[in-house]
Each structure stands twice: as structure tokens, then as C-alpha cells.
Amino acid sequence: MILLFGGTTEGRKTADVLDFIDEDYVYSTKTEVVSHHKGKNLCGEMDRSAIVSFCRANNVGLIIDAAHPFASQLHQNIHDAANEVKTPVLRYERQYPETASHPNITSFESFEQLTQAILRSHYLKILALTGVQTITALQPVWQSRTCYFRILDTSLSRQKALNTSIPNHLIIPMHPSGDEDELQLLVKKTGAQLLLSKESGSSGFTETKISVAQKMGIPLWMVKRAPLPHFDYVVDSPKELLQQIYRLRKTILKKEGVLRTGYTTGVCTTAAAKACFLALAEKKFPESVQLSLPNGEQTGFLIFPKTLTQKQAACTVIKNGGDDADVTHGKEIGCQLTLTTKEGISFLQGQGIGKVTLPGLPLPVGEPAINPMPRKMISEMLQHLSGAYELETGFEVTPFVPDGEKLALQTFNARVGVVGGISIIGTTGKVKPYSNEAFLATIGYQLSVAHESKINRVVLTSGKRSENMLRPLYPDLPDTAYIHFGNMVGQSLQLATAQKIPQITMGLMFGKAVKLAEGNMDTHSKKSTFNARFAATVADKCRYPISISLKIAGLTIANAIQHIIPFSATEPFYLEIARRCFDRCSALIPKGIKFTFVLLNDEGLKIKINKE
Structure with missing residues (x-):
């Protein structure tokens, strides 16, 4: 729940944004106002005590102060009340023109x-x-x-x-x-x-x-306006407000027990391209556009114009990645659309969009990293609108992401040969939170690039830490050879073998390895947990004293075993865990592929087992 203080232009703009994205809020004004907004209206002055009481009674997660800059007492009341109830405040501040240079x-x-x-x-x-x-x-x-x-x-x-x-x-x-x-x-x-x-x-x-x-x-x-108290967040435009609300949905505005879906960069680019077409056809940008996703679902995007001339338009939308771990969440995704005399639709590389430099992706080398489905969505949308507006023209579509080059550093783009920015991706248009399908698709792309690049060995690791531990074993391998599989051991091995890569190494930290040794091919905590009885059974097989097995059987985390049995490359317990992991994986490896399993611990010690 959001408590919004308004009665101003900024208050109305805030309510408009919250309405559009279906965020729950109460709109508080000093005097009664005629409002067509979705939020419940709350009329009358509120002092510090009243704000505190309302926040506690209604589980308010965020206060938005969009009140008039000269409402000094209200600003102070909001600040003091928020401190008391430990609720963050977002200030929607006005934009102020420069006045010092005007002599009159x-x-x-x-x-x-x-x-x-x-x-x-x-x-x-x-x-x-x-x-x-x-x-x-x-x-x-x-x-x-x-x-x-x-x-x-x-x-x-x-x-x-x-x-x-x-x-x-x-x-x-x-x-x-x-x-x-x-x-x-x-x-x-x-x-x-x-x-x-x-x-x-x-x-x-x-x-x-x-x-x-x-x-x-x-x-x-x-x-002059009086100084404002300190606020946790400050915005001065609907675009900044929308970005901030999307970011806060991952923290203080997160709905308990609910995982929000989001939308792909491909859908965002299509929305921006549609707004550009409408701006060129109608000589002004729409405030928002509606899109049909490939599954038939309808969704809308607020539009933030950039430029508009007779032949060219550019605008952005704000990416809503939902609850997925998405580096582009809350960022601007834009498109520039240019009318041309050349027939057809061509796609160009804009700011922050990567270029394909290695074979293996579903795009030719040299093309901007705009995947086939977004290209199809944009092309079909432009063809449909051209017919509806009876407009005979060609198009140059130039997606852009202002922060794309920096955001790409947080992705695996470089490892699949996409350089200079992010990719415009999406198949269904929607982003499912923590989607295995999306993660496996990324792994598949990386393996395909490795295969097309004639790399003879790939190294599968659960994350960056284990990758760094394995790099000294293969110092000559390029970054493209190292692929993070997270927890999906079995599916990642199947993808790797499907590419017929001659040599596969898998490295796993001890905690996940115990789960794999028991037969769990997905080591995520939601799918499998540490089984102390299984670990104790392994200790028994290795002929450790019964007192050791009993201690292990009483543990709640796997890494605690190392306090009972110190880790070393010759210790029977760890050798047995490594062999069992090797055997579980080997069952998925066809003949002709050399497989290596490496068991790792927090100190970087390794146990390495090979199969020819």
C-alpha cells in the first residue's frame, strides 16, 4: 500500500502512473478534490500523529510526497511520521527553471x-x-x-x-x-x-x-521555496517515478507470496516502435500504447518521447522485468523509427545494442543482436499499421538502450560473442520470474557459440566463484568456454552433449556435490536439500568410525562435514562423493566425449576425476 500526498500537478501525475501499473494507493489531499483515479481518496489535513496512525493501520510500505513545495509543515509532518514508523518516503519534486541569470x-x-x-x-x-x-x-x-x-x-x-x-x-x-x-x-x-x-x-x-x-x-x-527535509528517494518526472516504483517492487513493495511476471526487451522495443509509428502518422506521440503478445494477451506501456520530425521518431518505454533477476528491469528501452523510400524493414544497431561477432546464435555475424522473434513482432506490427493508415513506405528500425553498454557487463553477452551492448530478446513476450526455460536458453546459446567457435572443451560451473577456482586447470581456454549452469546439472550436461563438444568439465562446490552424489540432478534448495543420513551412509561405506557417522547424521548443512572430516584430495569420504557425482553425470555422457568432474571446497582445494 502506498500513501500519496497530492492535490498538485505532481500528485495527479503520480496517481496516473500508479493507476496505469495497477499499484495500490490512497490519495490524500487537504481539501476535497474531484478525482477519477483508482486510488481511494482521503480528504483533510493530516498531522504527524494522523500519518503515523494511518500508516500503522493500513500497512503502508511507501509514502509519496507530491504536495506543493510551499506546504512546509506537511513536508515536515511526513518526514517525522515516516521516521517514527520506519517507512521510506519518495518525493516527487518539481522541475525548477534557472532564474539567477535573469536581471529582472x-x-x-x-x-x-x-x-x-x-x-x-x-x-x-x-x-x-x-x-x-x-x-x-x-x-x-x-x-x-x-x-x-x-x-x-x-x-x-x-x-x-x-x-x-x-x-x-x-x-x-x-x-x-x-x-x-x-x-x-x-x-x-x-x-x-x-x-x-x-x-x-x-x-x-x-x-x-x-x-x-x-x-x-x-x-x-x-x-523562494523553503528547504525540504531529507527524503529517501527523489524524482521529478513520470519516467523517473515509474522507474523507481518498478525498482521498489523488488523490495518494500514486493507482494508476499506473489511472483510478478514482466516483459521482454523485445516487447518493450515493439511498444516503442509502435508509438513511433503513431507519432509519425498522427504528428504527436500517444501517452501509452497497447500491444498483443504472441500468446494473445494484451498489455500496455507508457511512452516517453525523445524526438519527432517528419520522417523520424524516437521514444522509450520503461522495462518491467517483474520479479525476475533482470539487469534491464526499470531501465529505458527505446526505438528510433525512420521512414525510407527503400521497400521493406531493416534493423540497425542503436546505442547500447550489441553486435553479433561469433557464429552459433540465431543471427548472422555482423548483425545487431535483435533476436528473430522481436524482429517478427516489430515487422508484423509495422505491416499491420501501414495497411491501416494506408502508408506505403519502408522502415529503418533502430532499437537503443541508453545504459545498454554498461548493463551488458553484467550479462554473459561477451561469452556468446555479443559485444557493445545488450540483446533484444524474447519469444513469448513475457518474463517468468526465475524461469528455468530462459536460463536454459541462455546456456544453450553459450554452448552453441562454443561449438561454432571450434572450442574443444567447455567448463560447466555453478557460478563465478567455482569458475575462478577452475581457471588455473585450463589457463588457455577463452571466456566463451566457461558456462554457468546454476543448479541445473542434468539439463546442462544434456545441452552440452547435444552440441557434440569433445571434452566437458564440470566443477561443483562440495555443498551442491553432496546433493548430486545422492542423485539430485537439480541442486536448487527448492528441489533438493542436504540429506544428512545419505552423507552418514557414505562415511560408513568409507569405514569411518561410527562416532563420525553419528556426528554427520546430526548435521543440518553439508559444509559442516569438513569440520568433522578435513577436506583433502586423498580423503576417502570426499573421493567417494566425487566418484558418485562422476558416475551420476557419466550416465548422461555418450561414448566419444571425455568427461571430467572436479569437486571443490571453499579454500579452492580440488578432487579431479576423468573419463576417456
């Missing part, structure tokens, strides 16, 4: 300071764009000068103005906008010699006020 802008620390400066000045006609809440603070000004106040055109704002006893002719109810002509007309109508404003940022139309003041040659006096 004067900044003030407070309304008191602003009031004193006006009373000392020669300005007699003033237009205050500071809102109804500041009428009382500027009372000395409108009592001694002609000071008009532009306020929101709502019954609540008009009533608040009446309660201040300000003369009615000084009140101008209207809805602010970024229309410069509208503001210039208002300045002329009031004869204002001075404009007043709060430092309210881009969503408060500060740029419009600055531009009008400059064009009309009148000064703009502005009250």
Missing part, C-alpha cells in the same frame, strides 16, 4: 521580506500570482497599494478570498496556464508595474511568468 528577477526568503520590499518601493499597481493562501500574508500591500490577486476559479478559493476581507475588485478568479498571451493580457488589463510569484517550478508555469515579465519590461519578484 529578484528573489526573497519569505513573504515578510517581500512585503517590506514592496512597501519601500515606488510600485503602485501589482499583480500577485501567488494564490489565495498568500492574501493574508500580503495584507499590508493590498491595504496600501492596488494589488490584484489571481486565484483559482473554484468556489473554495473564492470563499477563502472573501474571508480575508480583501476588496472583491482585487480578486481575479481564473485557471492558470502556460499561455503567455493570456498572462500578458492580464498584465495589461490590471496595469501592473510589478509581478509577484512563488518559486513554484515548471508546473507552476514559472517559465511563462519569466518570459512575460521580460517581454513587457516589468520586474518579477519571487519568494
Whole structure:
């Protein structure tokens, strides 16, 4: 559950994003607002105590402060309450234009300071764009000068103005906008010699006020926003907000007992390409697009435009990888679409997209790493839309990932010959959390590249640590030869033998090796656990004293055996474990392939067994 404080442009933008991704939230505003958002509305002021009570009663995992920058007391209440209940706060901050370089802008620390400066000045006609809440603070000004106040055109704002006893002719109810002509007309109508404003940022139309003041040659006096308390996270755009919420879904917003699915880079690229087509056809980007996945399921993506010309468009979407361990989760995935006179659809390598440099992948060497299924999805989508819009043209499709080159360093791309960035992948369009199918597909690609690269030996290891321990045994092997299988011993061996690679080495740490020795070809803790009785039986077979077997039978973790029987390359217990692992694996190895099993421990000691 998220508690959102709004009543501002930022509050509405936040609610829009949360609605789109179906995130649960309550929307709190000081006054009653007409809202069409999905979140439950909560109306009325909330002090620190009320925020604390609400968070505890509703299991709030995140507070979003999207309130007005001048709501200083509310910001402090949120900060103090969050500290008390140990709930993180995300601040949706406004974007603020640079004002220091404008000579006709004067900044003030407070309304008191602003009031004193006006009373000392020669300005007699003033237009205050500071809102109804500041009428009382500027009372000395409108009592001694002609000071008009532009306020929101709502019954609540008009009533608040009446309660201040300000003369009615000084009140101008209207809805602010970024229309410069509208503001210039208002300045002329009031004869204002001075404009007043709060430092309210881009969503408060500060740029419009600055531009009008400059064009009309009148000064703009502005009250600076007060410093905000420290917040755990700060964003200033819907894109940054969406990225942060996706990241937090893996931690504080994670749903207990639920694994969220996500979407592949291929689907993300297709969504961006569709938005680019629509932008070129309709001369503006859509706010979102809907896609049909290969299985017929519908999904939507928010669109974040980059560029748009007559012949070219570019935009990004934010990758939602669900609960899968995905390096691209929460990152921008983009596409540039160019209309061409050449028939057909060509795919080009954009920023952060890798290039295929080795044979073995389902793409020719030299091509950008955009797999066949994403190419098919994008091509079919463009052909369908071209027919619907009666547009005869060719296309250049250029996927890009701004962080792709850095992200690729966290993947196995280099080992399969994809250099310069990540791959655009996906078969079903959806990412299943911790998917064995996806992991096995990666192993299969690596083995295929090893085979096509004429590598005579592959080294299968459960992870980076065991790989580093095995490298001294094979110092001349390239990175491409080392393949991580995680826990899937049996399936990885079958994939390796299917490629007819002449020599296979498998290295396994002792804890996983005990499971394999018993016959568990998947060593994941969800599939198999340490069987102390089995280990004790092995000790009995090796003729250890009964006292040793009894100690082993009472253990809960395999590595504790090494405190009872020290690990060495000649110790019978470990030799027997290694032989049993070797035998389990050998049953899957056809004749003609040389197999080696290496048992490892935390200190890097090894027991090596071969088969010709």
C-alpha cells in the first residue's frame, strides 16, 4: 500500500502512473478534490500523529510526497511520521527553471521580506500570482497599494478570498496556464508595474511568468521555496517515478507470496516502435500504447518521447522485468523509427545494442543482436499499421538502450560473442520470474557459440566463484568456454552433449556435490536439500568410525562435514562423493566425449576425476 500526498500537478501525475501499473494507493489531499483515479481518496489535513496512525493501520510500505513545495509543515509532518514508523518516503519534486541569470528577477526568503520590499518601493499597481493562501500574508500591500490577486476559479478559493476581507475588485478568479498571451493580457488589463510569484517550478508555469515579465519590461519578484527535509528517494518526472516504483517492487513493495511476471526487451522495443509509428502518422506521440503478445494477451506501456520530425521518431518505454533477476528491469528501452523510400524493414544497431561477432546464435555475424522473434513482432506490427493508415513506405528500425553498454557487463553477452551492448530478446513476450526455460536458453546459446567457435572443451560451473577456482586447470581456454549452469546439472550436461563438444568439465562446490552424489540432478534448495543420513551412509561405506557417522547424521548443512572430516584430495569420504557425482553425470555422457568432474571446497582445494 502506498500513501500519496497530492492535490498538485505532481500528485495527479503520480496517481496516473500508479493507476496505469495497477499499484495500490490512497490519495490524500487537504481539501476535497474531484478525482477519477483508482486510488481511494482521503480528504483533510493530516498531522504527524494522523500519518503515523494511518500508516500503522493500513500497512503502508511507501509514502509519496507530491504536495506543493510551499506546504512546509506537511513536508515536515511526513518526514517525522515516516521516521517514527520506519517507512521510506519518495518525493516527487518539481522541475525548477534557472532564474539567477535573469536581471529582472529578484528573489526573497519569505513573504515578510517581500512585503517590506514592496512597501519601500515606488510600485503602485501589482499583480500577485501567488494564490489565495498568500492574501493574508500580503495584507499590508493590498491595504496600501492596488494589488490584484489571481486565484483559482473554484468556489473554495473564492470563499477563502472573501474571508480575508480583501476588496472583491482585487480578486481575479481564473485557471492558470502556460499561455503567455493570456498572462500578458492580464498584465495589461490590471496595469501592473510589478509581478509577484512563488518559486513554484515548471508546473507552476514559472517559465511563462519569466518570459512575460521580460517581454513587457516589468520586474518579477519571487519568494523562494523553503528547504525540504531529507527524503529517501527523489524524482521529478513520470519516467523517473515509474522507474523507481518498478525498482521498489523488488523490495518494500514486493507482494508476499506473489511472483510478478514482466516483459521482454523485445516487447518493450515493439511498444516503442509502435508509438513511433503513431507519432509519425498522427504528428504527436500517444501517452501509452497497447500491444498483443504472441500468446494473445494484451498489455500496455507508457511512452516517453525523445524526438519527432517528419520522417523520424524516437521514444522509450520503461522495462518491467517483474520479479525476475533482470539487469534491464526499470531501465529505458527505446526505438528510433525512420521512414525510407527503400521497400521493406531493416534493423540497425542503436546505442547500447550489441553486435553479433561469433557464429552459433540465431543471427548472422555482423548483425545487431535483435533476436528473430522481436524482429517478427516489430515487422508484423509495422505491416499491420501501414495497411491501416494506408502508408506505403519502408522502415529503418533502430532499437537503443541508453545504459545498454554498461548493463551488458553484467550479462554473459561477451561469452556468446555479443559485444557493445545488450540483446533484444524474447519469444513469448513475457518474463517468468526465475524461469528455468530462459536460463536454459541462455546456456544453450553459450554452448552453441562454443561449438561454432571450434572450442574443444567447455567448463560447466555453478557460478563465478567455482569458475575462478577452475581457471588455473585450463589457463588457455577463452571466456566463451566457461558456462554457468546454476543448479541445473542434468539439463546442462544434456545441452552440452547435444552440441557434440569433445571434452566437458564440470566443477561443483562440495555443498551442491553432496546433493548430486545422492542423485539430485537439480541442486536448487527448492528441489533438493542436504540429506544428512545419505552423507552418514557414505562415511560408513568409507569405514569411518561410527562416532563420525553419528556426528554427520546430526548435521543440518553439508559444509559442516569438513569440520568433522578435513577436506583433502586423498580423503576417502570426499573421493567417494566425487566418484558418485562422476558416475551420476557419466550416465548422461555418450561414448566419444571425455568427461571430467572436479569437486571443490571453499579454500579452492580440488578432487579431479576423468573419463576417456
